[in-house]
Amino acid sequence: MMSVRLARGIFKKIPIRNYSRAPCEIIEILESGFETLAQSKSQSLLKKHLTQEIFDKIKTRVTPSYCSTLLDCIQSGLCNHDSGVGIYAPDPEAYSTFAELFDPIIDDYHMGFKGADKHPATCFGYGSDFPNLDPEQRFIVSTRIRCARSIKDFPFNPCLTKKDYRHLECMINKVLKTLCNEHSGKFMALSCMEKEEQQQLIDDHLLFKEGDRFLQDANASRFWPTGRGIFINQNRTFIVWVNEEDHIRVISMEKGGDLGRAYERMIIGVESLAHSLKFSHDKRLGYLTFCPSNLGTTIRASVHIKLPNLGADKAKLEEVAKKHNLQVRGTSGEHSEAKDGVYDISNKRRLGLTEYQVVMEMHKGITALIDAECQAGSQK
Numbered sequence: 001m002m003s004v005r006l007a008r009g010i011f012k013k014i015p016i017r018n019y020s021r022a023p024c025e026i027i028e029i030l031e032s033g034f035e036t037l038a039q040s041k042s043q044s045l046l047k048k049h050l051t052q053e054i055f056d057k058i059k060t061r062v063t064p065s066y067c068s069t070l071l072d073c074i075q076s077g078l079c080n081h082d083s084g085v086g087i088y089a090p091d092p093e094a095y096s097t098f099a100e101l102f103d104p105i106i107d108d109y110h111m112g113f114k115g116a117d118k119h120p121a122t123c124f125g126y127g128s129d130f131p132n133l134d135p136e137q138r139f140i141v142s143t144r145i146r147c148a149r150s151i152k153d154f155p156f157n158p159c160l161t162k163k164d165y166r167h168l169e170c171m172i173n174k175v176l177k178t179l180c181n182e183h184s185g186k187f188m189a190l191s192c193m194e195k196e197e198q199q200q201l202i203d204d205h206l207l208f209k210e211g212d213r214f215l216q217d218a219n220a221s222r223f224w225p226t227g228r229g230i231f232i233n234q235n236r237t238f239i240v241w242v243n244e245e246d247h248i249r250v251i252s253m254e255k256g257g258d259l260g261r262a263y264e265r266m267i268i269g270v271e272s273l274a275h276s277l278k279f280s281h282d283k284r285l286g287y288l289t290f291c292p293s294n295l296g297t298t299i300r301a302s303v304h305i306k307l308p309n310l311g312a313d314k315a316k317l318e319e320v321a322k323k324h325n326l327q328v329r330g331t332s333g334e335h336s337e338a339k340d341g342v343y344d345i346s347n348k349r350r351l352g353l354t355e356y357q358v359v360m361e362m363h364k365g366i367t368a369l370i371d372a373e374c375q376a377g378s379q380k
């Protein structure tokens with residue numbers, strides 16, 4: 001540990017992680033990584049927005065409390081040219097220290113959120129505002145909705161010590177134990193889980209996968225599996241991930257298309273946690289997360305959906321999805337392929353609109369997609 005001066009007379013103990021590499025070595029790695037990325041065919045938002053001018057301006061900066069460098073933010077994108085985004089915030093201050101780079105990426109990903117824009121106040125609305133998307137159960141296999149929370153006064157993955165991971169796990173687990181009724185369940189630490197049990201939960205789409213190279217290269221998997229775990233209720237409809245990409249992911253699932261029911265359960269879950277835990281929140285960016293794609297509401301509402309006709313023409317599917325601000329992923333989520341014509345489709349933006357508006361955007365989009373599927377079917 002070393003002490004850093006935060007302001008006159010105020011010192012804070014921080015881990016010396018960023019001093020394991022000399023500043024000149026960091027700049028050298030950055031320079032060569034930047035050059036390789038610039039010459040690559042990468043489609044990432046990092047490549048698009050990291051201009052020479054911005055790079056030169058911010059390459060020597062560090063965040064005030066944790067001394068996180070630009071390399072800590074972008075090494076995942078430098079190592080993985082197939083990234084969609086390519087940047088993470090190692091600690092909450094990175095969003096302001098490296099604002100010249102984060103801001104345009106945030107604006108681009110969330111489809112219009114300028115440096116002067118402010119995320120609106122939380123407004124969930126009610127689950128009952130959202131009718132079942134597929135009452136006849138013809139298309140939607142399952143519906144899932146999640147949000148993320150970070151615990152106030154803790155940095156994100158790359159800056160957490162082994163002790164921090166244990167501390168966070170303990171704090172979160174204590175609160176999870178107080179959940180009642182439908183939300184009550186049990187916590188399983190990853191370190192105590194049998195491999196087969198872990199794989200079964202992954203196959204059932206309940207648990208996160210291990211060894212995500214994007215997270216690993218962002219230094220987000222250190223001390224794995226320490227502090228990582230999953231909380232599951234009896235019906236396996238309410239799940240909380242602890243210390244995966246974010247400190248907390250609150251997940252609610254339903255078979256079929258009852259988005260409203262899943263949403264209501266998620267709201268009650270996250271609001272119950274908020275009674276006892278303080279979350280990292282920013283006036284401008286809303287709830288803070290490790291990845292800029294999750295800022296704001298942090299909500300991702302998705303369906304596993306069969307689109308045999310529309311899916312036969314991937315370009316057409318992408319076109320309809322894009323029109324409604326939806327994102328198309330493969331069956332096992334991010335960076336995966338669709339199996340048996342089942343797609344994972346969700347809202348794309350999460351920042352700059354309320355929770356209610358995010359879920360409404362997804363509801364309208366999925367409804368339009370089902371209409372397009374029916375139309376494509378009737379034209380055959």
Ligand code: ARG
Pocket residue numbers: 076082083084085086087214245291293294334
């Ligand atoms: N860093 C990865 C990429 O750029 C993931 C980005 C969004 N997904 C996420 N799980 N944060 O492709």
